[in-house]
Amino acid sequence: MTRVLVSGGTGYVGRFIVEHLLAHGYKVTVGGRSPPPPGFFSKDVPFVPLTLDPDLDQIDAFESVYYFVHAAFSHVPGKYRGGEGDDPQGFRRANIDGSVRLFEAARDAGVRRCVFLSSRAVYGAQSPGTELTEDTEDLQPKPDTLYGQLKLDTEQSLQALCTHSFIGASLRVTGVYGPAGPGRQHKWQSLFDDYRAGRLVVVRAGTEVHGDDVAGAVRLMLEGEPARVAGKVFNVSDVLVDTHDILSIVQDATACPHSLPPPVPLTTFNAMATDKIRSLGWTPGGMARLRAIVTGLAAS
Template structure:
């Protein structure tokens, strides 16, 4: 049974990765700052303390570890872009310098593959409507995107025959959150269902299970096809109107929907490289089913139609 260490496994994206790998027969260990509560995962998962600190020698966490999936990220709760808060230097030190120290420790400990969960933010602004492809030069305009891009490049410099590396650039990840956690659309749903106005906004989305599947593909693909490569992980180009239309139908909510956003000007993400490995996303059908399921667990006090705010 192959042993995998998932840093940040108790996080929103990390939990999808852990659960998926468990179902596929991997022996998973979760690394993080705090041990998860009992019942957070579908089965008991070993935990090992792990921090993003460039001054800490943590090579021991990689004892008997075959693969390392790095999904940990230190940020202000609920924020990625802008997640540095009032401490950009500390944010960079943890998420870039601390990440590189872990990559180096993994290599030195004999880990065979290292997969990094990067972000769409590594691209930064690109010409309107142009699909984002991995060949494009990244020019991030946020510290979050800059740190992700630099960590990708640092990992690339470490790759070799005995240390296979790959970076994944997922877009907005949606799906059911872990016990006691909020899903990514909690605030959006509650705002709409309470009758408050919602601004139109376009975006690309991908289900957490599809991200987890992409991670597994990185672990199982021929090393020559992924070593030193970056892969987009995206699915649906949508907007707040489409998302809330599904919610509206599931809840019979009478409140008006936001205007349609300009999706033509938004940058979709090309996933041809990942699809060439056999990966397929769940599409709009999965998004519909997920929102309908989330609607059943969303708690709100719906205002009368006459009190709704446009």
């Protein structure tokens, strides 16, 4: 079996990646600051210490590793945008310098492919209604947060390290939904609780993708034809929804008597084009999957 090291594998998105790769026959090792608690994954998974410290030589963590998926990110708990807290310099040092040091260690250890989990935040503010495409001739990224700038800089650093024997690709992932794992709340738990209790809810719109669909995109980067993924970036997004859409599913599932919040106009939202990754065979679950998952989360 092909061995994959997943940094940040116990994180919200990382867990989906680990489980997906296990289900598809990969031998997965999780790298992070602390090992996963017993029973966190569906199978026992080896653990290696791994940090975003650019001063450390961590090449030993990549021994016998064929692929590296970098999903780790250092941030203030609960925040990505604004995740620097009161230490922007440390935020940058860990997430750019620390990531690049890991990429270099992976390359030097003979790792064949590297996948970096980036973010739609690299696009920043764009004209209302503009579709977000990866083609910089048509659309230049304009990150308006330090988080987005760090992701963009790390994408470019990985691209600069790519060779014919070290293939790197970056995935610009939108909001991720799905079950959070043992002992954790899913991302919409407080929203569901507020709505069912009749409290005021924040109305917003956004693009979403199921965590397993993100993991499927990661696997495509590992298995895809080298020329089609090497040094490339891909958007990973599925559905554009608002609070009204999500809570209408909750209302149907629970017969909640409270009124739904008003819908948000979606015509000015910047949706992400996904033609590029779909051309590789990626097919996310769409509204059918979102409805099924939200129904299950609401019922539980």
